[in-house]
Amino acid sequence: MTAIELITKEDLKQFKSELLTEIKAIVQPGQGQSKQWLKSNEVRKLLNISPGTLQNLRINGTLRYT
Template identity: 80%
Template sequence: MTAIELITKDDLKNFKSELLTEIKAMLKPSEGESKRWLKSSEVKKLLSISPGTLQNLRINGTLRYTKMGGILYYKSEDIQKIMEDNLR
């Protein structure tokens, strides 16, 4: 005879919570490592630029981007390159 194990709603909630915590930890960049993709708001803050300036950088091809689900993403390496190219 096999034993039957019951799973309660609380068990499922705990599992969900633990799973989400583990996934977030895996997706979070480790210390000293930057995020690979940045959103527009992060780029504007990093470069201290306005939305219009960011749009101009996209239009003139200075800054590459990808669009997913209505959100624009930029590679952190491209942002770093722009910052280094404009060192004075």
């Protein structure tokens, strides 16, 4: 029998906060990146996420297109 784990709104808020912190640390200006813009595949590799996940982050406003 498998245990059921419930995810609360607070869990999701904490995940969102941690994700945004990690994203900001990766793409922060002046951290050795010479490019102003990243391509989708570069963002996916940096964050280790799938194309669908990247699209969902854009749709829900977690990540902006620009």
